[in-house]
Amino acid sequence: MSRPTLLTGWGRTAPTAAHVVRPRTAEQAARMLAEAGPRGVLARGLGRSYGDAAQVAGGTVLDCTELTGPPRLDPVREELTAPAGTSLGRIVEHLLRHGYFLPVTPGTRHVTLGGAIAADVHGKNHHVDSSLGAHLRSLTLLTPTGGVLRLGPEGPDPDLFWATVGGMGLTGVITEATLGVLPVETAYARVDTDRTPDLDSTLDLMARADPTHRYAVCWVDLLARGASLGRGVLTRADHALRADLPAPQRRDPLRHRTGPTLAAPPWAPPGLLNRWTVGAFNSAHHGAAPLRERGRAQSLAGFFHPLDAVSGWNRMYGPSGLVQYQFVVPFGEEGTLRAVAEGLSRAGAPSFLAVLKRMGAPTPGPLSFPRPGWSLAVDLPAGLPGLARLLDGFDQRVLAAGGRVYLAKDSRAGPETVHAMYPAIPGWRATRARVDPDGVLVSDLARRLRLV
Amino acid sequence: MRDSLGSVRTVLLLGGRSEIGLAVVERLVREGAREVVLAARGGVAEPPGVFGALDATTHSLEFDAEASGTHAATVAAAVELVGDLDVVVDAFGVLGDQAAYEADPLSAARAAAVNYTGHVSVGLSVAARLREQGHGALVVLSSVAGVRVRRANFVYGSAKAGLDGFAQGLADSLHGSGARVLVVRPGYVATRMSRHVDPAPFPATPAQVAEAVSRGLRGNATTVWAPRVLRPLFTGMRLVPRPLWRRLGR
Numbered sequence: 093m094s095r096p097t098l099l100t101g102w103g104r105t106a107p108t109a110a111h112v113v114r115p116r117t118a119e120q121a122a123r124m125l126a127e128a129g130p131r132g133v134l135a136r137g138l139g140r141s142y143g144d145a146a147q148v149a150g151g152t153v154l155d156c157t158e159l160t161g162p163p164r165l166d167p168v169r170e171e172l173t174a175p176a177g178t179s180l181g182r183i184v185e186h187l188l189r190h191g192y193f194l195p196v197t198p199g200t201r202h203v204t205l206g207g208a209i210a211a212d213v214h215g216k217n218h219h220v221d222s223s224l225g226a227h228l229r230s231l232t233l234l235t236p237t238g239g240v241l242r243l244g245p246e247g248p249d250p251d252l253f254w255a256t257v258g259g260m261g262l263t264g265v266i267t268e269a270t271l272g273v274l275p276v277e278t279a280y281a282r283v284d285t286d287r288t289p290d291l292d293s294t295l296d297l298m299a300r301a302d303p304t305h306r307y308a309v310c311w312v313d314l315l316a317r318g319a320s321l322g323r324g325v326l327t328r329a330d331h332a333l334r335a336d337l338p339a340p341q342r343r344d345p346l347r348h349r350t351g352p353t354l355a356a357p358p359w360a361p362p363g364l365l366n367r368w369t370v371g372a373f374n375s376a377h378h379g380a381a382p383l384r385e386r387g388r389a390q391s392l393a394g395f396f397h398p399l400d401a402v403s404g405w406n407r408m409y410g411p412s413g414l415v416q417y418q419f420v421v422p423f424g425e426e427g428t429l430r431a432v433a434e435g436l437s438r439a440g441a442p443s444f445l446a447v448l449k450r451m452g453a454p455t456p457g458p459l460s461f462p463r464p465g466w467s468l469a470v471d472l473p474a475g476l477p478g479l480a481r482l483l484d485g486f487d488q489r490v491l492a493a494g495g496r497v498y499l500a501k502d503s504r505a506g507p508e509t510v511h512a513m514y515p516a517i518p519g520w521r522a523t524r525a526r527v528d529p530d531g532v533l534v535s536d537l538a539r540r541l542r543l544v
Numbered sequence: 545m546r547d548s549l550g551s552v553r554t555v556l557l558l559g560g561r562s563e564i565g566l567a568v569v570e571r572l573v574r575e576g577a578r579e580v581v582l583a584a585r586g587g588v589a590e591p592p593g594v595f596g597a598l599d600a601t602t603h604s605l606e607f608d609a610e611a612s613g614t615h616a617a618t619v620a621a622a623v624e625l626v627g628d629l630d631v632v633v634d635a636f637g638v639l640g641d642q643a644a645y646e647a648d649p650l651s652a653a654r655a656a657a658v659n660y661t662g663h664v665s666v667g668l669s670v671a672a673r674l675r676e677q678g679h680g681a682l683v684v685l686s687s688v689a690g691v692r693v694r695r696a697n698f699v700y701g702s703a704k705a706g707l708d709g710f711a712q713g714l715a716d717s718l719h720g721s722g723a724r725v726l727v728v729r730p731g732y733v734a735t736r737m738s739r740h741v742d743p744a745p746f747p748a749t750p751a752q753v754a755e756a757v758s759r760g761l762r763g764n765a766t767t768v769w770a771p772r773v774l775r776p777l778f779t780g781m782r783l784v785p786r787p788l789w790r791r792l793g794r
Binding site: 144 | 550551628691720723
């Protein structure tokens with residue numbers, strides 16, 4: 093067997109060692125799954141989950157990024173089928189060439205289709221279009237009991253299908269999936285931007301704006317103190333029609349521009365992102381945004397994936413890495429949002445990228461994160477003193493408000509808390525036990541949170 | 545499993561009555577550990593109440609530092625009790641009295657067996673388990689006494705010097721395995737074990753040692769000193785000429 097490899101999530105915290113194997117076909121993946129040792133096995137994609145979701149200490153990790161092949165588009169049914177190791181970036185390229193787009197796009201295109209399903213990812217259109225799982229027509233799953241199963245939301249085996257959507261890879265290895273796609277006229281978004289002076293006006297504007305645009309997201313400044321706390325930049329958008337584009341772009345409206353990619357330096361000193369540097373950035377970012385702008389055409393890549401322009405940006409958090417805290421609380425629990433915002437501000441926590449979204453209808457996935465309500469995601473340096481206690485306190489508030497944290501982002505919550513936030517775990521376990529009775533599929537996240 | 549902010553779930557203390565060891569465990573429990581195994585000769589019938597008060601479950605395990613043949617089984621028994629070992633604190637040892645050792649070579653050899661060979665067999669057993677599970681930390685209680693051995697306590701000091709070297713080598717052998725070793729070098733710590741010795745300059749309390757261990761575990765340290773000032777101090781001590789070193793009273 094190969095030498096063990098140290099793996100972490102995107103946050104670069106808590107590395108553990110596993111034997112990494114790279115299946116190139118579904119048959120190879122099935123064999124590797126069958127050969128797993130006593131420490132368990134798990135599929136991994138491009139490693140963009142922040143915490144310990146895609147690593148299994150002492151076990152075998154199936155790096156599925158070579159499980160690729162040409163995506164197949166069916167224009168009649170408006171659906172696309174692709175191997176699970178295909179990145180969403182590659183899928184978007186293919187789709188735009190034919191005048192389609194993904195129904196749901198997360199904040200980065202560097203994730204695999206399989207990983208996106210396992211986390212049931214959401215995008216800026218959750219309030220209108222729900223999460224990726226809602227657009228899946230079918231998926232193919234390899235299970236430890238030896239079966240290659242084709243599953244769908246209405247059958248076959250809808251329970252296992254939904255246990256897999258958002259199931260963090262713990263029900264099997266996804267090898268292929270088919271999803272509905274969205275016809276578009278151009279590779280551009282028509283973006284409206286508004287700058288808000290404080291948290292109340294941010295929330296108010298977002299609530300009023302809800303149904304008017306397909307996409308809406310607000311960047312909020314949680315380092316600003318006093319009255320400016322929670323000031324933000326709200327961007328709302330729809331797919332641009334050909335007629336919306338300026339003349340030069342109109343000639344080739346589906347041309348996909350991802351822009352140049354800069355690389356973050358290979359090493360950054362500890363504490364580079366602190367309350368002063370981040371505070372200055374936040375102020376500049378807020379100040380640079382237009383107070384009110386309507387109908388600006390922006391490339392879809394620029395609109396959906398601004399961070400993809402800097403490869404390896406997670407390294408900027410230095411050797412101790414970063415933690416992302418994302419939670420959702422029901423509408424009406426704005427007090428919890430405010431408490432978290434104030435808690436972060438009071439602690440001087442340098443939250444660089446705080447993103448506020450409104451979420452809509454959930455999928456039936458028992459472990460799927462989204463619920464109707466407010467979602468806030470915050471990046472924080474893992475080395476921040478007192479962070480563990482601060483976030484534990486937030487967990488309790490979120491739980492009391494009927495909310496939950498996102499497993500694909502989590503790297504530090506306690507098992508009791510997460511079980512209380514996800515009351516459907518027992519049913520999910522029963523479904524899982526049908527295809528993995530010996531508990532072969534496991535991850536560090538599953539061990540930490542006692543999911544399996 | 546250690547989480548992204550350094551909290552762990554399980555802790556095994558080898559030397560289950562060691563005051564420093566218990567202080568380290570208490571600190572880890574305060575930071576979130578939920579399962580504690582206290583391993584000592586005869587087991588630990590009455591664990592400190594603070595663990596229970598902090599919602600941690602405490603298990604007792606028979607462990608004889610001198611019986612090297614049983615050490616692999618001891619580690620396996622701990623795994624049986626709590627699963628993966630997130631942190632193992634290797635804290636057992638005897639200080640003894642230098643003059644008594646010099647008068648009774650056999651007692652000196654027995655102390656050396658506890659303070660050095662016992663750690664070799666149990667340290668290798670722990671390392672094998674940590675390597676297999678792909679994560680975990682072994683905290684080895686070394687001492688400044690082993691950094692440069694002194695006339696006044698060379699039986700104890702030489703065993704600590706051996707242990708310190710062993711732990712460093714073990715750390716290097718585990719590099720890349722997901723497991724790690726943290727070497728802890730406290731100075732004088734006022735405990736039952738050291739009651740018969742006069743305090744040295746820059747003493748530390750068990751809680752201060754625990755704080756240093758916690759800090760070391762959170763970062764990527766391989767060695768921590770308690771208090772921190774001992775590090776530059778002993779860097780200097782190593783350069784003191786031998787005739788002068790020999791004459792140091794203590």
